[in-house]
Amino acid sequence: MSKALVNGLYLVFIVVLGINPAFSSCEDEAKPGVNWANCDFSGKDLKNKDLSNAVMTKANFDNADFSGALLENADFNFAKLANTRFDEARMPKVRMVAVKAQGASFKNAVLENSHLSRSQLKNADFTGARADGTNFYGARLESAVFTSARLNESNFEDSKLTGAKFNQAILKKSNFRKTLLHETDFHQADLSKAVLDESDCLGADFTEANLTKASFREAEIEESIFTGAILADTIWSNYKRCRTSSIGECK
Secondary structure: OOHHHHHHHHHHHHHHHOOOOOOOOOOOOOOOOOEOOOOEOOOOEOOOOEOOOOEOOOOEOOOOEOOOOEOOOOEOOOOEOOOOEOOOOEOOOOEOOOOEOOOOEOOOOEOOOOEOOOOEOOOOEOOOOEOOOOEOOOOEOOOOEOOOOEOOOOEOOOOEOOOOEOOOOEOOOOEOOOOEOOOOEOOOOEOOOOEOOOOEOOOOEOOOOEOOOOEOOOOEOOOOEOOOOEOOOOEOOOOOEOOOOOEOOOO
16 A cells, blocks of 8 residues: 555544544643643743744633733633733734633733634723724623723624723724623713614713714613713614714704
């Protein structure tokens, strides 16, 4: 049997059985593309490390420190990240689907076009983060902090944001459709052209927010606060379009 035929049969064998020829090794040093899937690195110091394209699926990084690290295109799906620090990390296109990251810190991190859908992010801190185009679909974000964060065209559809803080955040064209926004703080946030259709805004505070051309179709807004909010061409819950001169009240 020829060597080429043997190699071909081997590749067919591993594909059929679903075997990944690139095995993870928890002893490997921190480097781009490292495979740390299922490893336990709780409390590990990984500050300023280059872990771009790394595979860390289902790994345990509770209380670890990735501050200043390069994590572009890294895969953390289903990982444990409770109280983990990502402050000032550069992590565009990072994948954090269904992670458990309660209390994690992403202060001033770069998270553009990342995936954090269905993740547990209660009390997480995204202060000053740059996260344009990031997907938080179905995430648990109760009491999360997004103060002064940039989140243009980000997706929060069907997420839970009770008590979250978006004060002075930039949220142009972001999607909050069917989102739970009880007592969420949008004080002085820029929500121009944002979609909040069918959202539950009980006690949400939009004081001095820019809601130009935003949409609240069928949203619960009876107890929301709009003091000083810009409501130019805003679509109200009853489909009424506010006048361009509307401030604080849809006229």
